[in-house]
Amino acid sequence: MPPPESKGIWVFLEQRRGRLRDVSIQIIGEGRRIADELKVPLSGVMPGWKTEGIAREAVEYGVDKVYLVEDQRLENYLSRPYAKVMVTLIRKHKPEVVLYGASKNGRELGGRVHAIIETGLAADCVKFEVTKERNLDMIRPAYGGRSLAHIICANHRPQMASARANVFKRATKTAGREGDIVREKVDFQDGDFDTKIIQFVESAAHEGAKLEEAKVVVAGGYGLRNQANFKMVGDLAKLVGGSVAASRKAVDAGWVAKEYQVGQTGKTVRPEVYWAIGISGAVQHLAGMQESSKIIAINSDPNAAIFEMADYGIVGDLFHVVPELVKALRGPGH
Amino acid sequence: MIPQPAPAKGPKMVVCIKQVPKAQEIQVDPVTHTLKRVGVPSEINPPDRHALEVALELKDKHGGEIIALTMGPTVFIQSLERAMAMGVDSAVLLSDRALGGSDTEPTGVALSEAIRKIGKFDIILCGEETTDSSTGHVGPGIAGHLDLPQITYCIDVQIADGKVRGKRAVEDGFEIWECPMPCLVTVNFGCNKPREPSLSGKIRVKRGGLVTQWSAADVGLAPEKLGLKGSPTVVNRVDTVVLPARGGKIFKGEPSQTVPELVKALRNDKIAGV
Numbered sequence: 001m002p003p004p005e006s007k008g009i010w011v012f013l014e015q016r017r018g019r020l021r022d023v024s025i026q027i028i029g030e031g032r033r034i035a036d037e038l039k040v041p042l043s044g045v046m047p048g049w050k051t052e053g054i055a056r057e058a059v060e061y062g063v064d065k066v067y068l069v070e071d072q073r074l075e076n077y078l079s080r081p082y083a084k085v086m087v088t089l090i091r092k093h094k095p096e097v098v099l100y101g102a103s104k105n106g107r108e109l110g111g112r113v114h115a116i117i118e119t120g121l122a123a124d125c126v127k128f129e130v131t132k133e134r135n136l137d138m139i140r141p142a143y144g145g146r147s148l149a150h151i152i153c154a155n156h157r158p159q160m161a162s163a164r165a166n167v168f169k170r171a172t173k174t175a176g177r178e179g180d181i182v183r184e185k186v187d188f189q190d191g192d193f194d195t196k197i198i199q200f201v202e203s204a205a206h207e208g209a210k211l212e213e214a215k216v217v218v219a220g221g222y223g224l225r226n227q228a229n230f231k232m233v234g235d236l237a238k239l240v241g242g243s244v245a246a247s248r249k250a251v252d253a254g255w256v257a258k259e260y261q262v263g264q265t266g267k268t269v270r271p272e273v274y275w276a277i278g279i280s281g282a283v284q285h286l287a288g289m290q291e292s293s294k295i296i297a298i299n300s301d302p303n304a305a306i307f308e309m310a311d312y313g314i315v316g317d318l319f320h321v322v323p324e325l326v327k328a329l330r331g332p333g334h
Numbered sequence: 335m336i337p338q339p340a341p342a343k344g345p346k347m348v349v350c351i352k353q354v355p356k357a358q359e360i361q362v363d364p365v366t367h368t369l370k371r372v373g374v375p376s377e378i379n380p381p382d383r384h385a386l387e388v389a390l391e392l393k394d395k396h397g398g399e400i401i402a403l404t405m406g407p408t409v410f411i412q413s414l415e416r417a418m419a420m421g422v423d424s425a426v427l428l429s430d431r432a433l434g435g436s437d438t439e440p441t442g443v444a445l446s447e448a449i450r451k452i453g454k455f456d457i458i459l460c461g462e463e464t465t466d467s468s469t470g471h472v473g474p475g476i477a478g479h480l481d482l483p484q485i486t487y488c489i490d491v492q493i494a495d496g497k498v499r500g501k502r503a504v505e506d507g508f509e510i511w512e513c514p515m516p517c518l519v520t521v522n523f524g525c526n527k528p529r530e531p532s533l534s535g536k537i538r539v540k541r542g543g544l545v546t547q548w549s550a551a552d553v554g555l556a557p558e559k560l561g562l563k564g565s566p567t568v569v570n571r572v573d574t575v576v577l578p579a580r581g582g583k584i585f586k587g588e589p590s591q592t593v594p595e596l597v598k599a600l601r602n603d604k605i606a607g608v
Contacts, residue, residue, distance in 0.1 A: 016506075079474070079484045104504050108486040108520075111474030115442045120566030123469035137570070143466075148573045156566040195483045195513035198499070202507040216607045240607030251524055252380075258503075258524040265465065265523060272606045290577055294605055296596075302586065309577060312599055313584040314592045324593040329608065 003094070006157035009035040010095040012086065013046040013066065014077070014106055015054050022170065023101030025061055027163050029171035030128060031099050032062040037130050041065060043095065047085040049075040052181060059179035061171040067093075067184045073193050077105045081192045083112040088186045090117055095158045097136055102162035110162050120153030122161040135159065141264065141287060166212060166268065211260065216242035217271045219262055219289070222249035223278020223299060223318055230255045232322045233277055239329045245269065247279045263288040278318050281306030298322065344398025345456035345493060345515065347389045348449055349422065350476070351382040351404050353413040354466040378413045381461025383528040385521040388491045389459050390421045390529060396493055399423050401452060405433060405444055408547075415539045419531030423544075426452065430550040435562035438467075442475025444560065447553040449480065456515040457498060462487055462522050473520040483513035489525040 011031045014021045028044070035042035041064040046055050048070060055066040069085045086109065090098065098113075100106035102124050114121035122138035126148075129137040135152050138161045142149035153159040211217065218240065220233035230250065237244045246256040248263050262269055264287040274292035279285060281297075281304055289295070290309065297310035298318050307313050314321050355374045378386070389400045402417040404410045405428040414425035428448045436444065449458060458480075460473035470486075477484035485491075485500035489508075492499045498517050502509045503525075538544065550560055558564060583599050585592035600608040 079477070079486070083478065104487050104502070107470050108474045108484065111438070111469075111471035112478040112484065114439060114471065114566075115475035115478035118439060118566070121438065121469075121471055122567060123467075123471060138567075141575075142569075142572060148575055150570040150572070151567050152570045153567045195485070195511055197509050198512050199510040200507060201509075242607060254527070258522070264468065265463075286577060294603075295580065295582070296600070296605075297582075297584075302584075307582070307584055308579045310584065311580050311582040312596060312605075313582055314589070314596050315584060315586045316589055316592055320589045321593060324589040325597070328593050328597045 003157050006094045006096040008040045008093070008095045008097075009038065009042050010090075010098045010158070011042070011044045011063070012098065012100045012106060012109065013044040013055070013058050013063070014101060014103060015046060015048050015051050016077070018054070020054050020057055020061075021101060021103060023103050023106065023163070023165045024058075025170045026165070026168040027099045027101045028058060028061045028063055030163060030168040031097075032171060034097065034128055034130065034136070035064075038134070040096070043067060043093075045069070045086060045089055047071075047074045047082050049073075055181050057173070059181070060173045060175060060177045062174075062177070063179055065180040065182060067182050069184050069186055071186075071188070073188075076197055078193070078195055078197070079108060079112060080195060081186075081188060082109055083116065084188065084192055085186050086113045087116050089184060090158060098158045098160045100160070100162040102164050107162050110160055114160055117158075119156040119158060119160060120151070122151040122153075124164045125161045126164050126167045128161070128163075136161070164268070211243045211245055211262075211267055212269055214243035214269070214271050216240050216273045216275075217245050217262070217269055217289070217292070218242040218275040218277065219245035219247065219279060220250055220256070220277045221247035221279030221285075222253065223280070224250065224255070227253075227255040229319070232318075232326075235326055236275065236277070236322060239326060240273070240275070242271075242273070242275065247282070247285050276306050276310070277322060279306055280304045281309060298325075344393060344396035346398060346454065347392065347400045347457045347459060348452060348455050349382070349386050349389050349400060349402050349417070350445055350458065350460045350472070351386065351402055351413055351417060352379045352464050353377070353404065353406060353410045354379045354464055376409075376412075378416060379461055379464045379466075381463060381465070381521060381523040383461075384523060384525050385459040385461045386417055386420060386422065387526045387528040388488075388519075388521050389457075391526070392457075392491065392493060393421070398456075401426060403428070403445065403448055403452070405429070405441065405448070411545055414545055416531060418544055419535035419539050420529055421532065421535055425545045427545055427547045428550075428553065429547055430560070432550045432555075432557040432560045435565065436560055437565035437567045438469050438471035438475055439566050440560050440564040442472050442479055444550070444553070444555055445472065446476050446479035447555055448548060449476065451548065451553045458482070458516070458518040459491075460518070460520045462520050470520070473518060477518040480518070483517040484519070485511045485513060485517065486520040487522050488519055489522050491519055491521065
């Protein structure tokens with residue numbers, strides 16, 4: 001049985017460069033829903049520096065109470081001191097649930113904290129439900145995305161999970177919504193700050209975000225055979241106003257950078273139109289694009305799984321089909 | 335005790351690896367809904383191969399020693415042997431029936447205790463996550479247990495001025511973190527080209543005697559803290575996701591016919607971008 005005194009839903013409020021991260025706004029929305037169902041408050045933990053304004057914003061998004069730990073050394077995310085904040089406050093206030101947005105930082109923070117607290121942690125959840133026994137059913141894709149595993153943490157508290165980005169709807173702001181900002185002190189040692197961030201380089205292209213927001217995605221797979229041929233994907237993408245993406249095998253082969261990868265170990269996209277060029281449709285790829293509104297497949301293998309998922313398709317040699325298609329889309333005169 | 339190679343001046347590194355079913359071979363038992371592991375071709379977890387390569391490159395540059403560590407059934411020796419054929423010095427298999435069914439929490443504990451028994455080390459390396467469970471929890475979990483600094487999701491790892499520098503790939507760019515040793519680093523899938531086993535490496539492996547096997551008791555683990563019993567989480571049920579076939583318009587034949595047919599269909603249906 002879980003410790004009976006554990007109460008309340010918590011979210012880790014991740015701020016980055018003076019802003020509350022999107023994934024945190026998404027888990028506030030989901031955390032609020034769970035808290036209302038369990039009739040308990042929703043609280044947030046925010047380590048940072050000069051972040052009271054962001055904490056107030058979190059309240060407007062639906063958090064009842066923000067535990068604010070301010071220290072100049074907490075301005076940017078660092079594993080050790082942020083984990084110490086979480087561990088200290090979890091031990092002090094005993095929440096029943098702690099949710100993390102599954103950013104890189106949120107995932108690694110949860111991993112460190114669950115080991116220290118000795119509790120359960122479910123990764124990359126896409127859905128949460130409350131069971132009859134008042135446990136959180138933490139639902140996550142498993143086995144290459146072809147299954148959904150229901151994870152239960154019955155006897156340990158808090159029940160912890162990270163929530164996949166861009167799955168849960170963002171909470172909406174209510175201007176003037178009231179809540180408590182509670183300042184907490186954490187007893188840091190010098191050793192907690194033995195890690196330094198010595199450089200940050202903002203990604204110039206920032207393709208990742210583009211890919212996830214793109215209305216049209218044109219993805220190439222192993223059927224393209226080599227890096228030079230992959231250019232065809234770019235040509236088609238330009239014509240249809242799409243962002244370039246790739247299957248894991250194409251990334252694995254070194255033709256395209258990892259940030260273009262769609263699939264279970266890559267990005268999840270839901271564009272209006274998804275072109276799959278030379279992609280057979282391995283489950284792990286389908287997991288990242290199956291919610292696309294329209295899927296168009298070009299593949300030489302009529303039995304390729306991608307055709308099951310496709311709204312439109314051409315069975316044929318892509319080395320003939322794609323150039324022909326590019327010509328047809330350009331129209332006469334080119 | 336682990337066989338000790340010649341005394342090394344460079345960093346002592348422990349690389350945690352897992353053996354996983356090959357991605358394209360993932361099969362789910364239709365009755366039990368669990369992952370089929372027996373009789374399914376398996377390999378070193380792909381991100382772990384990149385972690386091995388990071389360690390090997392650091393050793394190429396600075397000297398030192400690399401120990402591969404895994405937890406699992408004895409068939410995992412295949413992966414340890416492959417790692418050694420790539421250039422890893424020695425290997426430890428932590429194997430015990432009591433460990434079966436462990437979630438990420440006891441797995442982190444067990445690997446941490448094995449690392450403690452290995453003794454003094456400078457860097458622990460792990461892949462960013464496994465392809466069969468995809469949690470990424472075990473690396474940070476080990477760092478938590480052993481109270482070490484951690485640098486995760488690295489695409490480049492260097493040693494400079496006695497410190498470890500990891501270039502982290504984050505959502506909006508790159509961060510370079512620096513921390514003292516000992517520390518734990520996790521390595522991103524795709525960040526380097528893992529080397530193939532060498533002939534001399536294969537010969538070393540063939541001679542044998544490089545894998546040390548420990549039980550749970552050998553590393554001081556109590557059985558009730560391990561396996562299904564010792565895991566905070568259980569998989570209560572698994573629903574198979576059946577993707578409904580979309581029954582799309584699939585054109586077959588010569589491109590001179592199929593391409594105009596497709597374009598016409600797309601334009602009729604007002605598909606964006608066409």
